[in-house]
Amino acid sequence: MRGHFLVQKYIQGAGIISECGAFLPNLDGRLLLVADAVVMPLVFEKLRKAAAEARLELWKWNFGGECSEEEISEVKKFSIENNIKAIAGAGGGKSLDTSRMVSHQLKIPMISIPTIASSNAATSSLAVLYSKDHIYMYPVKIGRCPDLVIVDSEIITHAPVRFLIAGMGDGLSAIYEGEAMKTANKKTVHGTDCNPTSLIISRLAHDVIREKGYQAKISVENHIVTPALEDVIEAIIFLSEAGAEGGGGTAIPHGLHAALTILPEIKEVYHGEKVAFGILVQFVLEDRPLDEILEMQRFYAKIGLPITLKDLRIIDDVERKIHNVVKTACEPGRYVHNMPFSIKEESLFDAIMMADALGREFLAKRLI
Ligand SMILES: [Zn+2]
8 A cells, every 4th residue: 555645735935934824734824833942033923924825823832841741731631621622832843843743642733843854743644752852762663744844944044054964864855765765665654555756856956955054054044045945945844744754764774773763872873873873784785886885975975974972072982872872772562673675783783883983084185
């Protein structure tokens, strides 16, 4: 069985939040905006005016910073007590995931407003739960993507460029993970087979990022909205997730990302940065030609994605830490087992160390 699982509506453009009224659910009730203290002033007033057009009164929830069971139950309680009819999450992945969980539990519409393009979480049907101490706990299968996604490229242009760079790492991975899963005959998160159309979408996301990623980076560094930037934002947020939902997108990169969160020093490293390094690890495990690895390293070096463990801030006591990471990554049921061959702790350890060694060779200019 094959399936496609997409957002209901996706709109993107400079200043689009002010113009989104016609796309909002027309509910004659209260819409709750979940956002932290930095994001709330960027979005609230613009969304309030647009919401009024859809007969929605905008309320706010000041997000505490982590998509944890505790925060979800507080937002849920508040929503029930105040008769909230729809929920919007604005910010990075975690405020969005918190809103997604509440929308799922209360069966109310969910609006996703990513203010950075650091991952494809805004359009996902999964929420990822973390402990209050920022440790990855478990994914929750919501089963459906958001009802509406609003991407204001003007806001993304003013966010730190490192977010966009991390998003490119996340967007690149869907094709490699999906192809591995299709070969392994693994199922998507929806229990469907990895379908070829979705893999073409993941490939397109990858190609757009490789082709226009550097221009997109320059655009954000200079706060200019360009067609290349719009294409890359769409590739990260919409295409790569649309591809992963129906084509599979969880193998070594996402498996490694989740396991790396056990290291305290990795807290400051973004999701897409860990995923990007995971692509290089998967390349080693797949025994891809050195030229292909080198080409990817060149792209990473050009835009600023990590190619060594040092880039991931894993500097001392490396072997012991990686042994612990690998142990977690290889627990039964984890994503690394979506590969078409068996993944053992030793082989994953060796691949991580080899990806790091190749990264150091690249930086020493011995691979060029
Ligand atoms: Zn991801």
